[in-house]
Amino acid sequence: MKSLHRQKGLSLIGVGLLAFLVIFFGLLIIKMSGTYYDHYTLDQMIKTSLEGQTASRFSASEFEDRLRKNMDINQIQLDLDDALTVNRRTDPMQIVLDYEHRVHLFANVDVVMMFHEEYEL
Numbered sequence: 001m002k003s004l005h006r007q008k009g010l011s012l013i014g015v016g017l018l019a020f021l022v023i024f025f026g027l028l029i030i031k032m033s034g035t036y037y038d039h040y041t042l043d044q045m046i047k048t049s050l051e052g053q054t055a056s057r058f059s060a061s062e063f064e065d066r067l068r069k070n071m072d073i074n075q076i077q078l079d080l081d082d083a084l085t086v087n088r089r090t091d092p093m094q095i096v097l098d099y100e101h102r103v104h105l106f107a108n109v110d111v112v113m114m115f116h117e118e119y120e121l
Contacts, residue, residue, distance in 0.1 A: 095119040
């Protein structure tokens, strides 16, 4: 009975493993949260820009120019030429945002996040 009383709690290896997991997932959250926040902001900018627009009076160049200015204000680094596609041939007209972002974690470990959003006008 005495030996059961002495064996309560975590061992040193258990504490070390728990600390490693907490640090690892904390690092993931810290490194990845900025990219997800930028994507959320970009998504809201596109939705706001498309409100009240109709396909007949939509100008892709004005839309991209407004989006680039908003991205500069919010300090979002993204190549819109590769990420944004305006497809006028579909009915309703589609705007597709498709890109991936790579974040360095440590040593030779990176996280790749892929985003794909479709908007109809």
